[in-house]
Amino acid sequence: MNRRFLAGAALLLAACSSSTPQLGGAVRRPAAVAFFEGVTTKLPGQVHRYMAVAAFGGDELRIVDPADDKVVVGPGLVFPLSVPTAPGPVFLAAADLEDTDAGGGPLPGLLVVAGQQAPAASSSPLQPSLRLEVVATWQELTTVAPALAVDLVQELAPADPSIGDAQLLSLAALPLPGQPGRACVVAGLSGGRLAVVTFERDPTSPAHALRRVPGLPARLVPARTVTAASPAPGIPFDPLDLALEPPPPVGALGTTRRLFAATGEVLGDRGGAAVHGVAEITAGFAPDGSPAGWSIRGLDALAPTRLVAAQYVADREPTFQDADKLDTALHLEVFAVLDEAACGPHFAIGCGVATLVPDDPTRNGIAADPTGELPYRAPIYVPGYPLAMTAAPPPWRNGAGDPSVDSKNPPDPATGFRVMTMGTVTGNRDASAVVAVASASGVVTLLDPGRYSAANDVSQLRSSSRAGVLPRAEGGVTTILGPATPLDGTANTTQNEPVLVLWNDRQLAHPDPVSGLPTTHLKTVDYTSLTVPVPLTGIEANITSTPGYAQDDTWSIRWQGTLPGLNLRQGVVGRDPDGTAWVAAQARGFDAGGSPAWISTLDITDPELGVRSRDGGPTTVGDTVLIDVIDTTACPEHYDATTGSTVLGQLKATVVDFLPPSPAHPGGALKIDRVADPAPGADCPGAIVPLPPAGAVATTDAYLTLRTSDALVTGKGFGYAGRARISGTIVDVNPSPIDNPPDTATIVADTYALRWEPEAPLEAIAADTTQPVAARRGAAERLAIARKARRNNYPSDNPCGAGIIVSEPVCADWPTGWNPILPAADDRVVLKFRLAVFCRPNKLAVPCTDASGAVLPMTQDTGFVFSTQRGVKESSRRAPSGGSFPRAVGWNDQSVYDPTLTTRFVACFTDDQVVAFPPSSLTGSNAVNR
């Protein structure tokens, strides 16, 4: 009966495995993955390529055969084979020894496992240790080989007595160049250390076992680079992650092999300059297998790095006319995830995956911008916090059955060029390499480094996903702010005011709906009818937001708007003995000695905030400070009918200059032009801050609001984006009949453009103390904006309409032939538009001019709100169900099993799943092991 039950169960299991890709091999908290050549009970006596998965929660390895995605079972033939390891395995590294058996067949490779925590003999059982375990890949019943375990502390202590302080940070394995039958493990250790342990094939072993090289203990290589300021022994760095230089696409391996290390420390580049980025480690070996002649230099990524990967890549064809076609020249690229603590709009480079080109003698590390605009290639944005990264080449056996081969990108044996298919929602594309980045958002994002970008699941030029201003009809936010619909002439009010309008300078794909001709009028004004409401559609035609620069954001253009972050900030109004009045954002606190002192809550003079003064700033009109005075005796409270609430008395003042930090205002201050409001009916009848005695400062608590003196542009995410000048005033004196063009117009060609500009010159001016203060402030403000306006991606859509590719559909917002990766210099903008003031009588014929015919002032906050989008949805993969917090990602060339198969990625998720997928598949070919 038991036998029948077991047979039934076996049949059931077999049926399950044949109908589902789920493999049934329990993996508890998988944390690392590696592929190795070895022998198991599944294929006795046959060296085969397997996948090892480190189960952090199970203190073991699981072995899977990627050829059929079945787990290797244990001796009982029911449960998965467990390869017990020291507690908490998190590192795996594998290497081929590049030797063969007598028949030319493969031999078992090196597979090493290690944990960040391993047992020790102290009171705490999880004390870190530097212990490496070697898996006996030559045994059919796979286990770790106790005799080959490496205690790095013990072996390295003679050379480095403080080795016990080190922690294992990263692990890599590589064949010894020019020494078939040998491979080594490189362990990145804290304290600026690289430990090297060499293994070799045991010539006496019939099973082709590995052994330590006799008489060769672990060796220590200092992880240091030198700079001009810090010559030998140089500056140590911690190798946070290691990536091995892949074999060259053609030709033989050299006598050295390179490793690339991500690090947060300063590195010395080839010229001895201090840089941040990736350490390039050139590894050489003496005939006895010991490390010899290692050299290390820094590759400049403009920021510290956390993760690293390397692969050979072929870029887009150089004319950029056909985004599908790739150049056949391959070059080595190193990919590095930048440290989020040192990248972004306050630093030299934005965050994401930077591309480095170690073999380009014209570059010091980071690759050049293919469009020649930025001084470096823009990092590729990855959603979520990156946790692991790898870079994979196309399948080596690129046979006739490989679907990745197409007419545009045939293999080139001369260069080794070949491609693989990368699937996106919008279609397949050939890629010369694919970078996979696993992030805490639970997905693995696929990057197409040959096109300098993430694979995009949406069209960036066409359909509602397109980059640019999102039309209202397609879900965009579009609002007109200001007086109630004065433009349509229907407002039954005795008041009338001018409004802000946008010139239609683009005249692209939005012809006049009646005539079909390009529109030449102000788009927000419908001259042909007096329909209600004022058209909110069409704003997108008046604002340029270019693919590659457009951002996901909601923008506002407001006349005399409130500067971002400067609404009701707590502060004080102060007065110096000489009568100088100022405002500062600060609160009462204590100094380091415990004495009462002012604590700055904001450096209100920071140019990034955008405050401009009358006397010292780049404009001659100072911004306005609205001061809500807390002292109700000086400024009585009053009832505000507009809001229906009681408010503090308010004082208006103009910013006339910037005051440097002082004990009275440690965060700097804004000098203002008054301390009392002399206007009729003012809320502050007297001086709210009395003149202090000599040598003292008088203050009054207040809430501060800063409004610009002109039109303010802000993004909800972008923040302060500068000021837009008025480029014309249009007055339509007589609304009937409708005029087009209007009666009078004063036109000034002044286009607002939110764009990147070279940062280095601005930095130099801002830091140059010999420059006038106004010039330095102006440069600093422009620098802050420029850093936020950097190009954020390189579109890989083909040119619009019938460009070089006749079959390409037209674009909604761009003319035929327009190439998104190479916009005209004038169009390289986050935003561009031209503002005007428009004035016309309303329905009751109330003019918006005064008796002299002068246009009345606009109401504060008159303007527009609209939204833009990048047009990028990074293509990613995740587990069919669940799939959280991926800890590791790897790849395997599946063509070793079947020439028709392609490269496949494997991701380890913390919720006990290991998911494998080819980049060509969106969802259909996943194999899940849990």
Add this chain to the structure above:
Amino acid sequence: MATKHAKFLALAALLAGCGDIARDAAPPTDRFRFPVGLALRHLKASCTAAPCTCVAGTPGCQTVLHVVSSNFDLTYDTDEGGTLIALRVPEPSERPATLGPRDLWDIPDIVPYRLGAVRIGSFGGEVSLLDEEHCAGWETGAAPGAPAAFVASRSRDRLYRLTLGNDGSLGCGDDCRTALDPDLRDPYGVTLACGGSGTGFAASVYVTYLSTPLNVGFLSELALKVPDRLAAAKSPGLQPAINIGLDAARSAAFEPLSQRVFMTGAFSGPGYMPLRWLDLPYPPSSTNPPPPVDLATRVFGAETTGIALSSDGTRAYVGLRLYDGYTAALVGGRTPDIGGALAVIDVTPAPTGGINGQLLSLVPVGVGPTEVRVIPRPGLADLVAVSCNGDGSVWLYDDASGLVPRVFGIDQASGTPLLGKQPAGLAVERRADGSVRLYVGSFGSHFVSVIRLDDPTDPRSAWVEMRLGMAQ
């Protein structure tokens, strides 16, 4: 069959009887029961005139540990079955000579060290102490106040204000119970915010709630001292609850330089994980809660738990309980924990207001991160302790190196967690000689462990110095 029935009925009767026994029993004060919040006070021995605070490890200074027992299984009185116990922690000089240098000093009987004990509501949470040590000026200012301990009870939705004697005793007077907002449930976090001097001196206690109507988060403020300039608009006492936006708040931490109270959240779906803050200088607005930093854009499927701020106030260390966010989104509810992480977040003030909010680092830790505490190290970035009640571990993260140098997990010899089951409450004591004691409460084993860091710059040398309380 009849026999089975009889056994079932007998078992049911027994279970029912067990339930009845427990309802009004007084909680024990000779042991901890499901300890949660921990807090430390340092008192000069035999001190009679306030302030009696002193620096740990100096001659004559005694460490007083306050432990909240939560009566989590309601073994005792359902109303006030919890306790706050204050006990003197023995000094290293009292260590028995029979013990080896790093042997565990086990003190199961806390009675000889007990200085005071009071009953509080069941399901107690965090505890905050208010005295000169925790709030400079409270006992020595123009209008000195009495030292007090604040702890919330989830069973009665109360905030307890317990008096602290200069001899370490505890008391609960007639006015020690403050009823919190009846619409808000499960008060848990208690955070003291204090600062200023003279007429500008201010002190308040902020209470977080784990359950709120429509999952809109609220924070209650018990104003203890209102600065003179706000006296016209605000009186001491419980203030109207402050709307902090979607998602209840679990814990809070006060940053004195920026005068901000930062708050973690509870669970409101995998697509939203707010880190919020309250700018104390501004009048709170119930209609305009401060905009949060949404960490879900960087980490999908996580719930924030404990929070601590770096010594320089620039970073927040936030515990993250990781779960399967995609399944949670599919089923519309929280799925079980699959792991844990410590998030390091840049909370430096942004020029445009708010905080920069960048996720600087994500450090994998044990399952179920619960509480987070900072161990300051002069001249060096902080060491951060994280208790993980899911797998019984306590992790030390070194923010100077970005590494985890020490984990206290399973005792390989016994197979049990070294610091007891479900470690939760944490407290840090910096001592005069530069060493540090880290107190860890074991929720499931009912004792408190003391981890000793003789040299906080070398956290790998940390060891378990003593255990206070009886393992149950």
